[in-house]
Amino acid sequence: MPVEPFCSLPDAGGHFGPYGGRFVPETLVSALDELEAEYEKARNDPAFRKEFSGLLADFCGRATPLYFAERLTAQLGGARIYLKREDLLHTGAHKINNAVGQAILCRRMGKKRVIAETGAGQHGVATATVAARFGLECVVYMGAVDMKRQALNVARMEFLGAEVVPVTAGQATLKEAVNEAMRDWVTNVHSTHYILGTAYGAHPYPMMVRDFHRIIGDEARRQILQREERLPDLLIACVGGGSNAIGLFYPFLSDENVRMVGVEAGGEGIVKGRHAARFQGGRLGVLQGARTWLLADEDGQIEPTHSVSAGLDYAAVGPEHCHLRDLGRVQYDYATDDEALAAFRTLAEVEGIIPALESAHAVAHAIKVVPEMRSEDIVIVNLSGRGDKDVAQAAEMLLV
Ligand SMILES: *Cc1c(COP(=O)(O)O)cnc(C)c1O
Numbered sequence: 001m002p003v004e005p006f007c008s009l010p011d012a013g014g015h016f017g018p019y020g021g022r023f024v025p026e027t028l029v030s031a032l033d034e035l036e037a038e039y040e041k042a043r044n045d046p047a048f049r050k051e052f053s054g055l056l057a058d059f060c061g062r063a064t065p066l067y068f069a070e071r072l073t074a075q076l077g078g079a080r081i082y083l084k085r086e087d088l089l090h091t092g093a094h095k096i097n098n099a100v101g102q103a104i105l106c107r108r109m110g111k112k113r114v115i116a117e118t119g120a121g122q123h124g125v126a127t128a129t130v131a132a133r134f135g136l137e138c139v140v141y142m143g144a145v146d147m148k149r150q151a152l153n154v155a156r157m158e159f160l161g162a163e164v165v166p167v168t169a170g171q172a173t174l175k176e177a178v179n180e181a182m183r184d185w186v187t188n189v190h191s192t193h194y195i196l197g198t199a200y201g202a203h204p205y206p207m208m209v210r211d212f213h214r215i216i217g218d219e220a221r222r223q224i225l226q227r228e229e230r231l232p233d234l235l236i237a238c239v240g241g242g243s244n245a246i247g248l249f250y251p252f253l254s255d256e257n258v259r260m261v262g263v264e265a266g267g268e269g270i271v272k273g274r275h276a277a278r279f280q281g282g283r284l285g286v287l288q289g290a291r292t293w294l295l296a297d298e299d300g301q302i303e304p305t306h307s308v309s310a311g312l313d314y315a316a317v318g319p320e321h322c323h324l325r326d327l328g329r330v331q332y333d334y335a336t337d338d339e340a341l342a343a344f345r346t347l348a349e350v351e352g353i354i355p356a357l358e359s360a361h362a363v364a365h366a367i368k369v370v371p372e373m374r375s376e377d378i379v380i381v382n383l384s385g386r387g388d389k390d391v392a393q394a395a396e397m398l399l400v
Pocket of ligand 1: 123245385
């Protein structure tokens with residue numbers, strides 16, 4: 001299959017087909033232009049690439065293992081399951097890949113202050129971590145509801161020297177935190193870089209964040225070829241904004257026989273307001289910088305969302321995923337809260353690995369489809385993060 005049309009996007013305006021673009025207030029356009037120009041320079045600069053890969057190796061702990069889940073495979077009795085162990089990275093999830101890349105860019109642009117939004121707190125922790133490592137002032141916006149759900153991550157950010165600002169507007173979760181971060185950026189754009197945490201937002205973020213995470217798929221591709229001497233049949237990843245999924249998928253897009261499934265948060269089922277599965281009952285709209293698929297009513301009002309995992313609890317999805325879905329290159333399904341919690345338990349009991357509740361959605365999908373596959377088939381599940389942050393919440397729901 002030719003590299004086009006999958007890997008040549010976005011276009012110069014940041015469009016993935018009809019999605020993406022740059023829908024921001026006038027005051028941010030020059031900052032986005034500056035970021036885009038700096039990123040273009042950096043990606044072609046061997047010094048940048050050397051520093052980035054050096055930090056990924058020695059600070060973050062790459063390459064992460066591709067682990068054969070022998071007992072889960074035996075229990076399910078179908079395809080061979082491999083786990084891409086992003087949970088073993090420094091700070092506990094894939095998000096550090098992107099945070100490191102953006103921190104280097106920030107220093108190159110001469111900015112001394114970074115801001116970020118966070119849902120589960122993983123991106124906040126990753127940002128606070130690189131801010132400490134690079135000596136940058138750091139402010140993290142977090143919904144007050146999420147701060148309660150993820151108290152451990154709030155404490156981590158504070159120990160790392162970040163200021164965590166509670167956001168109480170609306171549902172007091174991720175969407176409101178993004179609004180506050182954008183407000184801060186508009187006000188402090190000359191001194192501040194916004195480390196956006198997923199493959200979302202205005203151009204160049206979706207492209208840049210994807211590129212910083214493609215290391216996941218580059219490694220997985222190399223590792224599976226080494227181990228099995230062939231490509232996998234199926235890739236599975238959970239989709240919040242879509243960064244861990246696009247990071248795994250991207251290097252395989254031109255491999256015709258590799259199927260891919262992105263798993264959204266089905267919450268309590270596909271009932272308005274009770275889930276965060278944008279491709280189930282969503283529509284086309286514009287939110288926080290991008291034209292994309294989102295959960296909104298006929299008037300464009302964003303609907304409330306719900307998921308047991310704060311990291312998937314967001315009303316919009318990264319624009320590249322919408323395009324890949326239109327092209328039929330990636331399929332999107334969902335797992336409910338109950339299915340994710342069951343998968344959380346299963347992986348802990350059978351493999352000795354406690355996954356993040358986000359990642360448990362991908363595991364839940366594997367548990368559903370693997371028994372129907374042939375024993376010679378190969379599946380790679382992206383284990384985007386570890387479950388330490390979720391243990392208290394899961395205990396409340398499962399152990400009483
Ligand atoms: C934030 C997070 C996600 C969701 O974000 P994506 O950008 O969709 O990857 C998934 N898993 C973990 C562990 C996370 O922390």
